[in-house]
Amino acid sequence: MTERTMTKVDLVTSAILIVFSSAVTYTSLRMPIMAGRNESPFSAPGVVPTFIGAMLFLLSLAMLVRSLRRGAPGMFAEDRGKPAGGGRTSGIRIARTVGLCILYVVLLGKVWFPLLTFLFIFAFILAFEYDPSASIASQWKKPLFAAFLAAGAAASVFLVFRYLFLVNLP
Amino acid sequence: MFEGLKLFGEAMGTVFTLRAVFDSIWATELGIIIGMLPGLTATMGVALLTTLTFHMAPGNAILILICMYIGAIYGGSRSAILLNIPGTPANAATTVDGYPLALQGRAGEAIGLATTGSFLGSMIGMLAMLIFTPLIGTVALRFQSFEFVWFSIFGIIICGNLTAPKDPLKGWIAGFLGLFVAMIGMDGIHAYVRFSFGNTDLSGGISLIPAMVGAFGFAEIISVMRIEKYEVVKTKIDRVIPKLSEVLKYWKTIVRSGIIGTIIGAIPGVGEDIAAWVSYDVAKRSARPEEKAKFGKGSVEGLLASETGNNACVPGAIIPVLTLAIPGSAPAAVLLGAMLIHGVRPGPLIMIEFPTFIYEVVAMVLLATIMMFVLGLSMVRPLVKVLQVPRQKLMPVIFILCVVGSFAIQARLFDVGVMIVFGILGYILREMEYPMAPLVLGIILGDILDKNLRRAFILSDGSILPFFTRPICVILGLMTLLIVLGRAKWFRSLMAGIFRKKAAA
Numbered sequence: 001m002t003e004r005t006m007t008k009v010d011l012v013t014s015a016i017l018i019v020f021s022s023a024v025t026y027t028s029l030r031m032p033i034m035a036g037r038n039e040s041p042f043s044a045p046g047v048v049p050t051f052i053g054a055m056l057f058l059l060s061l062a063m064l065v066r067s068l069r070r071g072a073p074g075m076f077a078e079d080r081g082k083p084a085g086g087g088r089t090s091g092i093r094i095a096r097t098v099g100l101c102i103l104y105v106v107l108l109g110k111v112w113f114p115l116l117t118f119l120f121i122f123a124f125i126l127a128f129e130y131d132p133s134a135s136i137a138s139q140w141k142k143p144l145f146a147a148f149l150a151a152g153a154a155a156s157v158f159l160v161f162r163y164l165f166l167v168n169l170p
Numbered sequence: 171m172f173e174g175l176k177l178f179g180e181a182m183g184t185v186f187t188l189r190a191v192f193d194s195i196w197a198t199e200l201g202i203i204i205g206m207l208p209g210l211t212a213t214m215g216v217a218l219l220t221t222l223t224f225h226m227a228p229g230n231a232i233l234i235l236i237c238m239y240i241g242a243i244y245g246g247s248r249s250a251i252l253l254n255i256p257g258t259p260a261n262a263a264t265t266v267d268g269y270p271l272a273l274q275g276r277a278g279e280a281i282g283l284a285t286t287g288s289f290l291g292s293m294i295g296m297l298a299m300l301i302f303t304p305l306i307g308t309v310a311l312r313f314q315s316f317e318f319v320w321f322s323i324f325g326i327i328i329c330g331n332l333t334a335p336k337d338p339l340k341g342w343i344a345g346f347l348g349l350f351v352a353m354i355g356m357d358g359i360h361a362y363v364r365f366s367f368g369n370t371d372l373s374g375g376i377s378l379i380p381a382m383v384g385a386f387g388f389a390e391i392i393s394v395m396r397i398e399k400y401e402v403v404k405t406k407i408d409r410v411i412p413k414l415s416e417v418l419k420y421w422k423t424i425v426r427s428g429i430i431g432t433i434i435g436a437i438p439g440v441g442e443d444i445a446a447w448v449s450y451d452v453a454k455r456s457a458r459p460e461e462k463a464k465f466g467k468g469s470v471e472g473l474l475a476s477e478t479g480n481n482a483c484v485p486g487a488i489i490p491v492l493t494l495a496i497p498g499s500a501p502a503a504v505l506l507g508a509m510l511i512h513g514v515r516p517g518p519l520i521m522i523e524f525p526t527f528i529y530e531v532v533a534m535v536l537l538a539t540i541m542m543f544v545l546g547l548s549m550v551r552p553l554v555k556v557l558q559v560p561r562q563k564l565m566p567v568i569f570i571l572c573v574v575g576s577f578a579i580q581a582r583l584f585d586v587g588v589m590i591v592f593g594i595l596g597y598i599l600r601e602m603e604y605p606m607a608p609l610v611l612g613i614i615l616g617d618i619l620d621k622n623l624r625r626a627f628i629l630s631d632g633s634i635l636p637f638f639t640r641p642i643c644v645i646l647g648l649m650t651l652l653i654v655l656g657r658a659k660w661f662r663s664l665m666a667g668i669f670r671k672k673a674a675a
Contacts, residue, residue, distance in 0.1 A: 001601065009602055017343065024350060027365065034360055042627030045362040048620040049353045056346045063339055090396045097395040098594065101388070101569055105586055108573070121566040128395070128562035153567050161574055166225050168581040169574065 008075050011067035017060035025053030096127050108170040114158040121150035174304055174529070181529035185537060190233055197234040198541040201241020202248070203556050208255045209394035210568065212242035212442075213386040213500040213610075217379055220508040221575035228512035229530065235508050236531070237538040239501045240292060240484050243442050244542050247284040247477055249557060251277060252405060260442030260483075263450040263476035270468035277405040278550070282412040283470060285546035287424065287477035290417075292539040294428030294478075295435065295485030300532045306493040307528065310518035313494075315626035316636050320646035321438075322349075322619040325496055325611055327650050329439030331657065333605035338657050344604045348612020349619060351376050358621050371584040378507045378613055380576040380585040381592045385606050386500065387572040388593025391565050393600070410550050420471050423453050427478035434479075435486020439611035441499035442480040442487075449479025485535050492516050492528055496615065500607050503614050511579070 001009070031046030033039075104120040111119075125146035130139060161167040197219070204215040215238045223231040246257030251268035264284065271280040313321075326349065330341025354365045355375025366372035417424070427449035434445040453475030454465045465472045487498030488505065495517035497503035509516050514524060521528070576589040596606055630636045637643050655661040 001603075006603070013602060024365075031362065031364065034362075037360075039360070040628045042632050043359055043624045045357045045360055045364055047627065048623050049350070049364060051623070052346055052349045052353065056343065056350065059339060059343050059346065063343070066339070089398060093398065094392055094396050097392055097565075100566075101391075102590060104569075105573065105590055108577075108586060109583055117570055120570070124566035124569075125562055129560075149563060153570070157567075157570055157574065161222070161578075165222050167222060167574060167578040170577050170583060170586070 004075055007067055007070045007072045008079075010063055011072035011076075014060045014064035014067060018057060018064060021053050021056035021060055023053075025050055025057060028053055093128070100124050100127060113169045114154050117157060118150045118154035121153050122146050125149065174300070177526060177529045178300060178532060181526060181533040182536070184526075185229070185233065185530055185533040189230070190537065193230055193234050194237045194537050194541045195545070197237035198241040198538060199545050201238040202245035202542070202545060203553065204238070205242035205245025205257045205261075206248045206553070206556060207564070208249050208253070208257055209390045209561070209565075210242075211258045211386055211390060211501075212239055212246075212260070213382060213504060214390060214572075215239075215242045216501045216504040216508075217383045217386065218571050218575045220379055220504055220511065221383075221578040224508075224511055224579060228509075228514060231512055232505075232509065232514075232531070233534045233537065235505055236488075236534045237541060239505065240481065240535070240538040240542050241545075242501075243480055243484055244285070244288040244477075244546060247288065248281065248554070251280045251284060252554065253557065258442075260446055260480040261476075262443055263446040263480075264473060266450065266466055266476070267464075267469045267472035270466070271470075271473065272405045274468055275406065275408070276468070278408040278410045279412060280473060281407070281550055282410040282547060283416070283473055284477045285410075285543060286412050286417050287427075287474040288481040288546070289539060289543040290424050291428050291431055291478035291480070291482035292484060292535065292542065294425065295432045295482040296532060296535045296539060298429075298432045299485040299489055299535065300529075303489050303492055303528050303532070304521065306489060307518065307521040310493045311521070313518055313642070314640075315622040315629060316640050317642045317646070318618055318622040319626055319637065320643050320650070321494065321496060322615040322622070324646045324650045325438030325615055326608055327653050328437055329611050330605070330608040331653050332437070332440045332444050333607045334603065337603060340602070340604045341608050344599065344606070345608035345612045348609040348614075349616045350612075351381070351609075352613050352616020353620065358617060359624060371582065376588055376613070377580065377585055378610075379504065379511075379579060380588040381613060382500075382504055382507075382610055383572050383576050384589035384592030385596035385610065387575075388569065388589060389596035389600060389606075391569055391572075392593065392597045394561050395565055397561075407551055407554065410547055416470060417474075420474050423456075423471050423475050424478050426456070427453060427475045428482040431479035431482025432486035432489075435483035435498045435502075436489045438490060438496045438498060438615075439500070439503075439607050441607055442483040445483035445486075446476040446480040449482075450476040485532075488531060488535070492520055492531060494518065495618070497611065500610050503610050506614065 028046040028049035031044060031049070033041045033044040035041065100120065100123060104116065107116055126143060129142050129146065158169065162169055201212070201215055204210045205212060216235050219235055219238050223234050242258060243260050246261035247264045247268065249255050249257040250261040250264035251272050254265050254269040256262040256265055268280050268284065271277070326345035327342060330345045331338045334341030355373055356363050363373045430449045430452060431445040434440055434448060450472055453471055454462060457465065457471055461469065461471055483499065487502035490496045490498050491502050491506045495506060497506050506516060514527060572589060573586055576585045577583065579585070599609070600606065626636070638647060
């Protein structure tokens with residue numbers, strides 16, 4: 001990230017953090033002081049979260065002031081209409097990784113673990129290795145190899161953790 | 171002193187069993203492999219093994235984790251030397267001179283020197299651990315809630331300051347965010363549920379291990395998969411075992427880097443990467459002019475300094491874990507969590523509750539260090555092949571381990587969700603240059619701060635005076651203030667002005 005982009009990002013982040021820390025402080029201040037239980041008000045559950053919320057607020061405010069001094073609002077105006085930085089390819093790769101992983105977690109417990117693990121590893125390898133624009137004949141080995149590896153890995157993980165480490169599996 | 175040596179001797183007898191030797195071989199080798207692979211860190215390795223070893227006896231499990239920790243911090247030097255990519259952040263300084271040495275056709279020699287430096291660094295750290303842990307433990311017995319409150323705040327501030335040197339504000343924000351995460355769930359005094367919004371799973375709080383597996387494991391997977399192509403090893407590996415004369419020539423650098431690494435390790439949350447950079451920087455400043463010219467171009471002294479520093483940091487980071495229950499680095503934070511899972515309660519009372527445990531941990535560090543040295547100098551060529559495994563084949567398997575690891579401890583799918591959320595959050599925060607170490611330290615220190623601040627207020631009947639009048643509190647408070655003010659431009663120019671006036675007078 002360039003310094004310019006970072007300044008703009010800092011402005012947005014600090015604004016979000018100010019709202020967040022205000023909410024933390026407000027919620028903490030509304031927590032009971034346990035006076036009904038004859039407890040000291042200093043032992044109230046909201047004491048420390050209030051302190052943390054206040055500190056976060058001050059630090060976020062410092063970052064907001066710094067971004068404003070560095071001219072972040074002006075940068076937003078200048079950069080309007082310009083294409084956003086950052087590679088498209090890496091964005092697609094991140095989305096593919098996160099998407100596949102989340103899908104796996106969502107299906108955990110609903111599909112038999114070894115089968116789901118096999119499908120996940122198989123799909124993951126192909127998602128990054130298989131080129132849809134190339135002919136099937138030139139890359140027929142890739143799905144075969146991915147299936148072989150996925151089956152081996154899924155079986156190993158299942159057997160090793162279930163029977164050797166005695167770990168509960170989803 | 172002699173009582174300590176006797177206890178250490180007894181601990182060696184307990185730890186050095188056939189089973190322990192077997193466990194230490196595979197765990198250290200696995201650590202070296204994990205450390206070697208760019209994207210897989212020591213923290214991730216220790217966190218994953220914590221979840222997979224929690225059915226084992228505490229002694230075996232903790233030994234395995236220490237072997238993984240030491241092995242991974244050392245293992246990262248391999249890819250730093252061969253690929254110019256640090257295997258773990260701790261080996262970033264190693265790339266500066268390690269890779270140029272490999273380019274000169276001295277890759278094997280560089281690996282051998284890195285192994286020797288790591289071994290000697292670990293040994294220096296281990297000696298410091300043996301001498302200072304019982305001493306600090308005895309002093310820590312006098313600490314009260316007021317001191318622990320300052321320790322928590324000081325830990326966050328110094329960790330944020332050192333892990334985000336470019337922008338400490340982000341380090342401090344990350345630390346306080348970690349403290350907030352620790353507030354979620356039932357509080358430790360009144361059992362009042364905070365920030366759960368009626369969610370039963372959140373009422374139990376956010377567990378440290380799934381959060382760390384996410385922040386250091388899943389976030390790393392995203393980072394690795396983002397990059398399309400990875401470097402492959404092109405250099406040839408020749409003689410690995412270094413010449414004794416070459417190592418002895420730099421004995422001063424080795425001892426100095428070992429001491430620096432150990433001290434930095436003992437500072438809460440700072441970690442091995444900072445230890446390596448500081449050791450490297452000090453070695454460069456103290457080098458003779460003809461040696462100084464070689465720094466950055468393949469200096470043996472530079473390589474030894476960084477590798478000695480980062481491995482000396484490992485035992486150093488375990489010292490505050492045992493005596494104060496405050497981790498010196500991110501992997502040490504997981505180690506602390508693992509000790510708690512296994513029923514060992516580190517902290518000021520450890521010398522009373524588990525008096526032999528400190529010495530057993532020192533013996534475990536010694537065993538792991540010996541294994542790291544032996545394995546580091548052998549099987550170098552076949553192990554390098556691991557670096558050739560394509561990332562798209564390795565990462566899904568690592569992700570499965572992250573999932574199993576998060577799920578294993580409490581058998582809750584909620585923890586897998588926590589891992590995913592912390593992974594995505596960790597990736598975004600890292601992209602915005604927020605360091606992860608203060609966040610993790612915050613999650614651990616949150617509970618300490620919560621209980622001790624409230625206890626302190628009850629003890630003083632709401633007065634804040636004891637926080638500023640007790641001797642250790644005054645020292646910690648002043649240090650915290652100096653760190654914060656030291657980052658302010660106006661304070662630095664004010665100080666510079668004062669010193670200039672004094673010099674002129």
